[in-house]
Amino acid sequence: MTAAANQSGRRPTTTSRRLERAGIRDVAAAAGVSITTVSDALNGKGRLPDETRSRVREVAERLGYRPSAAARTLRTGRSGLIGLTVTTYGEEPFTFTEFAYFAEMARAATSAALGRGYALVVLPASSRHDVWSNVALDGTVVIDPADQDPLVSELYRSGVPVVSDGKPGNCPVTAWVDNDHEAAVLGILEHLSEAGARRIGLLTGTSTDTYTRLSTEAYLGWCTRVGQEPVYEAYPAHDPAAGAVAADRLLARPDRPDAVYGLFDPNGTDLLAAARRYGLRVPDDLLLVCCSESDVYAGTEPPITTLSLKPRRIGTTVVNLLIDAIEGVDSGAGLTPDTPTAGARLFPPRYRTAGTGPPPGTLMPTELIVRASSQRRSPRTTVSPPRAPGEV
Amino acid sequence: MTAAANQSGRRPTTTSRRLERAGIRDVAAAAGVSITTVSDALNGKGRLPDETRSRVREVAERLGYRPSAAARTLRTGRSGLIGLTVTTYGEEPFTFTEFAYFAEMARAATSAALGRGYALVVLPASSRHDVWSNVALDGTVVIDPADQDPLVSELYRSGVPVVSDGKPGNCPVTAWVDNDHEAAVLGILEHLSEAGARRIGLLTGTSTDTYTRLSTEAYLGWCTRVGQEPVYEAYPAHDPAAGAVAADRLLARPDRPDAVYGLFDPNGTDLLAAARRYGLRVPDDLLLVCCSESDVYAGTEPPITTLSLKPRRIGTTVVNLLIDAIEGVDSGAGLTPDTPTAGARLFPPRYRTAGTGPPPGTLMPTELIVRASSQRRSPRTTVSPPRAPGEV
DNA sequence: CGGTCGTGAAGAAACGGTTCTGCCGAGCCG
DNA sequence: CGGCTCGGCAGAACCGTTTCTTCACGACCG
Incomplete structure (x- = not known):
């Protein structure tokens, strides 16, 4: 009884092995070759006649053989x-x-x-x-x-x-990839200037990641170059609620900007809402651009110009x-x-x-998707842009 | 010669092994125990005095030992x-x-x-x-x-x-989890009815997945129960552009609905845009609800009521x-x-x-986030809801 | 005082592939 | 005719763990 139970419970000879899963040995036995041959046939290695190769493949298919990923990884050192x-x-x-x-x-x-x-x-x-x-x-x-x-x-x-x-x-x-954030910011500032902006503000973050840092530095550098006093507000970007507050602060300043670039995705809606609260019309009173991958900004009122980092x-x-x-x-x-x-x-x-x-x-290029929020329907004063004589 | 080449070529003694990475054997040797003891000590198994355990752990730490995931997976059958x-x-x-x-x-x-x-x-x-x-x-x-x-x-x-x-x-x-789509749709229809909707339309998809099917069936069932003629448009949901067209079609029908539920995320903005084109005010002329996880609908004009499937x-x-x-x-x-x-x-x-x-x-419950788009500021006709005497 | 139990630890067998090495026979060239 | 190469394949080591089994040894109990 004990023996019987033991025998049937522990190791029913080859039966349980068959039931569990087909291993390379099973395939080899079924095909009448060695496991080396099976391995070579399935992996396209070794020197085997096509006939053997296809026969082995067929047997493997019939048995539903799936090589163990763990074993392969262990041996080859590659996990995929x-x-x-x-x-x-x-x-x-x-x-x-x-x-x-x-x-x-x-x-x-x-x-x-x-x-x-x-x-x-x-x-x-x-x-x-x-x-x-x-x-x-x-x-x-x-x-x-x-x-x-x-x-x-x-x-x-x-x-x-x-x-x-x-x-x-x-x-x-080993290597790295990034957008050319400096070029992107400068491009936006130039774009806004051409649209008639006189004082461009920035909505930025308090964290120290590369994106925030490079973008902010580019903005500050541009300000000193063109002689504009920086107008910006920083907030903890990972806090969803803080953005709206910061947007509000920015537009409430005495030196209120007439154009704003927001570094983070939700800034567009935040700024739009803030502008509404202050009775500012976009783009007439305020030009708006933000960095976002979302296409909701194509459908806002008005549609908002966005910078895409081309994440794909x-x-x-x-x-x-x-x-x-x-x-x-x-x-x-x-x-x-x-x-x-x-x-x-x-x-x-x-x-x-x-x-x-x-x-x-x-460095990968970015893409500025120009929409209504950064284009004045009728240029009001046509301030000469700081730098860009060639293009309109 | 063959023997010499074999001997020196195969195994450069222990040198190369040390350089590559610390294995469990290296830890065992350094700690003066067997590999069994190392394994047990690190995995909290076996019967070891705490002193041995901590000593082994310390040695492993010092050598920067990282067990091979592949080997462990192969042995235990679990990959994590x-x-x-x-x-x-x-x-x-x-x-x-x-x-x-x-x-x-x-x-x-x-x-x-x-x-x-x-x-x-x-x-x-x-x-x-x-x-x-x-x-x-x-x-x-x-x-x-x-x-x-x-x-x-x-x-x-x-x-x-x-x-x-x-x-x-x-x-x-082995098991499955889903939202109670039928209950969700019925809840929305009831909600719209209570808000005064007389003819509720549906924006749905042409694909045959469970979500689309169950939701549509729930809608059709409700229609026959309350005696409303179904008013719906279906479109291939995976085509981003088709949604706007379908929304337009729905509002262009002679039997134009005075309330619409859209099954897919972008339907809200699509319907809003379509309503604008037809001069329909939301929620006064058209009640709107759509299924979405996006919070942009909190900021649209007007904010749109959404159904969240609570994906988290x-x-x-x-x-x-x-x-x-x-x-x-x-x-x-x-x-x-x-x-x-x-x-x-x-x-x-x-x-x-x-x-x-x-x-x-x-079955997991959903959540209806009620916003302005599905609530009449001043109930115009107060049509009696089809079924729901208890609440409000 | 001898057996049993509990503790601490080592030895070795898996796990399931890949691949290095080697054997065997057949052709080929000298 | 013999060595050499080459195609075709089998044997076995190896990858680095986990775990089953065994073993030594001291204490305790009858």
Whole structure:
């Protein structure tokens, strides 16, 4: 009885094994070859006649064989997984202001990764090692890394390629991609000037991330260059309610601006509401531009000019750079001087393994979507723009 | 010569191993214990005195030891990864209309998973096996599964727990969560009736997913019950441009409704724009409600009443159900045929491994956020609502 | 005083693939 | 005719954990 129970319960000979799942050994046995042959046949390696190859494939298909991802990863050192690291505010991944940007960027990144055979794992930077070390990553994308992100440093040090969205402060990365924020801000200021703005204000954030810093600096620099007194209000951008208050403050100032650029997505509606409260007409009394990926600004009254950071392009580029780094260099020592086999030319082989020196960065252009809020129907005074003689 | 080459070529003694990364053996050697002890000490298993435990931990820390996720997964059969499967339209994961919903839901799901030590892998359903079989999943969440999704079926058959967001059509799942769409629609219709609507129209979709189907059926059922002729327009919801056209069509009909419910996120702005074109004032001439997670409708002119599906709650619930299933049952073996729970119940019951019978479903409530667009400032005719004598 | 129990720890077998090495036979060239 | 190469395939090591089993040893109890 005990023996019987034992026998049927523990190891019903080969029966239970069959039931569980088909392994490579089962396929080999069924096809009458060795497991080496099965592996080679399925992976297109080795030297096998086509007949053997197709027969093995067919048997594998019939048995519903699925190779174990874990075993493959263990042996080859490649998991096919790349991380998508987002900063967290409080408990939740990514902030409200980044919402649309993040969603678009993640969408494109997922798509790009999948197109090259990788899957994306979403990993907030705040999660502790128990999660991080539990997943084998071939590399990771970091969105807007903190200045001295310990996580990024550790990953980089242990040989995991890291590509950041947003120019990194002090942490080492394999490569980075960012918008040309300075050019973007200058372009907007110029655009507003051409539309007749005399005093341009800025709605900015108090946090120290690269985007906020670079944009604000560009604004301040422009102010000193053209001789305008800076008019700006800063608020904690991750607080959804604070934006409306800051917008109100900005328009309540004695030196009220006649044009405003808001750095964050909700600023457009906030500024519009504030303008309404003060009886300011847009664009007649106040020109408005904000940075946003949302298309609601096409339908507001009036439609608001927005700056798009083109997150889709960013996401795609970041992922492609990362995968290039993963595939271009064998983790650790191996430099690959020779291009071994053809077939890897689907993508422009532009990427190079940087030896030393600063990590390679790529600046991506932004796009200004001009709508009614930044165009005076009838230019009132036609103030001469500070600089731009060539174009209207 | 062969022997010499073999000996020196294969194993450069311990040097290279040290350089690469610290393994469990290195920790064991450094701590003067066996690898068993290291494993037990680090994982809190076995019977070890606290002194040994802490010493091993300290050594591991000093060496910067990180256990190999792949090896652990291979041995334990658990990867700590759960899939987040989204349907794809064209090349890209998740559609525009689902944007806000998906982002919120994914956010909550990521958070919930992380809180229980799991990470999320985003896996569009369209990607072929090369990606799917390359990642070891402990289970997966499926958003709005297709009626006979082959992927879901295969996963389920191979013993991977599957929990769906959206009541599944014909594919077997471990459990599912959905909103009570019928109750939601009826609630809105009642709300509009109470606000004085005489003829309520619907803006719906042409696709056959559960949400669209259930909502439309609820509307049609209500119409026959209260004796109103159905007034609705359907359009392909995944086409961003088609919504505006459909909204226009709906308001251009000879039997123009005096209240409209739009099933999809952009319908609110579309309907508002259409109303403006026809000179209809909202809410005086037209009552408006749409289903949306976006808070832009708090700032439109006028603010629009929205139905929130509470994606955060859904995401959290789905993930928790999935992890319960993963941890509650050892993959494959244990069937628990007792009490095959039937049908759907409101709110998370304790999870049970369904032996046979329908998978356990949970219906989650929605929330109607009432704003100006569905409330007449001065009730014009006060038509008696069809059914609701008790309240207001 | 001998057996049993409990404690602490080591040894070794998996886990399921990939891949290095080597064997065997057949052609080919000298 | 013999060595050499090359195609076709099998054997076995290996990846780095977890975990099952075993073992030593001191204390306690009968």
